[in-house]
Amino acid sequence: xxxxxxxxxxxxxxxxxxxxxxxxxxxxxxxxxxxxxxxxxxxxxxxxxxxxxxxxxxxxxxxxxxxxxxxxxxxxxxxxxxxxxxxxxxxxxxxxxxxxxxxxxxxxxxxxxxxxxxxxxxxxxxxxxxxxxxxxxxxxxxxxxxxxxxxxxxxxxxxxxxxxxxxx
Numbered sequence: 161x162x163x164x165x166x167x168x169x170x171x172x173x174x175x176x177x178x179x180x181x182x183x184x185x186x187x188x189x190x191x192x193x194x195x196x197x198x199x200x201x202x203x204x205x206x207x208x209x210x211x212x213x214x215x216x217x218x219x220x221x222x223x224x225x226x227x228x229x230x231x232x233x234x235x236x237x238x239x240x241x242x243x244x245x246x247x248x249x250x251x252x253x254x255x256x257x258x259x260x261x262x263x264x265x266x267x268x269x270x271x272x273x274x275x276x277x278x279x280x281x282x283x284x285x286x287x288x289x290x291x292x293x294x295x296x297x298x299x300x301x302x303x304x305x306x307x308x309x310x311x312x313x314x315x316x317x318x319x320x321x322x323x324x325x326x327x328x
Contacts, residue, residue, distance in 0.1 A: 236260050238293055246292040247285060251278065263299035265289075268307065275305040 225231050239260045244252035254274040259266040269275035278285065282301055289298045 235297070239265065239289075239298070242292055246288050248288075251281070251285075258304070260298075263297065264302065265298045265300065266302045266304065268304045270306060272305045275303050278303045 225234060239246075240257045243255075243257050247255070251274075254270040255278060256268050257265065258268045267278060269278055282303075285301060286298060290296075
């Protein structure tokens with residue numbers, strides 16, 4: 161039984177006891193007792209630490225991460241946040257992490273020349289990623305070239321030649 165339900169149960173029992181004492185002849189107004197101390201079923205402050213005491217923010221955040229199972233997502237976010245540290249400023253200026261799932265890292269380069277360069281540096285790139293992020297975090301690296309402009313806007317589009325036939 162949780163603390164809240166135990167306290168509610170005790171309050172109900174006290175109310176029943178008070179109703180039983182009156183014998184049902186006259187109605188007595190129930191007056192709540194003064195602040196009940198920790199020994200009377202109230203989890204209030206006392207000499208010993210309780211769950212109601214102030215907690216450090218870092219401890220609360222760590223507990224929340226563990227409780228919700230967000231630790232893996234946080235480790236995955238390290239790949240993106242520490243990208244420049246792992247690959248260096250020059251490569252980071254011309255590449256962007258597009259996705260990271262199940263150990264597969266997808267990178268988009270700003271030009272085909274940079275995509276070729278990053279493909280040639282994959283062995284060194286994997287070594288640096290393992291050094292910065294830890295072994296077995298990145299198992300596969302996929303390098304994509306620059307994406308062309310998209311003429312599709314919105315959820316639906318019309319089949320056909322598209323915008324080419326609207327320019328005259």
